[in-house]
Amino acid sequence: MAFVVGINLAVALKLVGVAARVDHRLLMRFYPLHWYAAALILLSGLALLLAYPAKALTNPLFYVKLAALTGGLSIAALWQRRGLAGLDLDRPRMLALVAILLWVITLFAGRFLAYTHSVLLASRSF
C-alpha cells in the first residue's frame, strides 16, 4: 500500500511542480514494480473481503474507497502509458492534483472503514 500510494504521490508531486529537476518519465520507470505491489494489495484485500463480506459490502465508504482507488490506478496506468512512450501529458498539474486527492480519499476511506461498519457478520443479524 505504502509503495503504491507513495510512488503515485511522488509522481503527482513532481507533476505539480515539486522537484522540477526529476524527469517524471524516468520516475515512471518505478511503475512496473508498482503493479506487483498493487496486485498484492488486491489479493490481500480480496482475502479480507472474503473473510468479512457483509462488513465491507454494507458500508457505503467501501464503494467510495473502491471508486477512488480505481480512479487513482487508472491515472497511474495513463501516466505510465504516455510517460514511458515519451508522449506529453495533457493538463498534467490538474490531473496530478486529482490523483493526490483520490489517494488521500482512498487512505481516509480505507481507515474509516474499520470504525464505521454497521454489520460485522451477516449471520449475526439473523
Added chain:
Amino acid sequence: MVESLANFAQITGIYAVMNSPWGWPTAESLHFLGLSLLIGTVGVFDLRLLGVGNGISFAALHRLVPWGVGGYLLNLLTGTMFLTTAPDQYLFNPAFQMKLLFMLIAGLNMLLFYSTTAASVRGSAATAGLTARAKTIAAISLLCWSLVIVCGRLITYYRPPYHWCFWC
C-alpha cells in the same frame, strides 16, 4: 511512565480529540499518508540505490526526500497522539517495542549514509553502479522501514497486560 504520558495527553487536549468519534481514525489516516510519503520518496530512493530505475539521477531523485521527512514528522506527531492517549496499549506491547527498535536502526543507518556515502552517491553518474556499502545501507533502510510498518500494523493485535512490562 504511563501516568506522565497520559497526563501529557490530558493537559494538551490530545486525549479529548482522540476520544471524539472522528479523532482516532483521522489520526490513523494521516499516519498512513505520512508512511506513504516516506516509502514513496525515501523507499524509492533506496530502490534506486539498489539499482531499480537505472538512469534516474541520484541528486534529482533526492529532491523528493524532504517530502518523506515531512511524512516522518507527520507520523511522529500522530504517533505521539496514539501513544499518549493509550500509553498502556503501546509501552508493554512487543510489536511497539520492536517498531521503535527498527526505527532506531533506520535512524542510525541514515546517519551512517549521510556521514559516509551520500557525497559519493550525489556525484555518481545516473547510470553508474554504486559501492557495496551504499547498496547495503539502502537494503537495511528499506528492510527497516518495511518492518516498522509491519510492527505498526501488529500493534493492534495485542492487548498487553501489565505483567508484560519487563522494566516495571
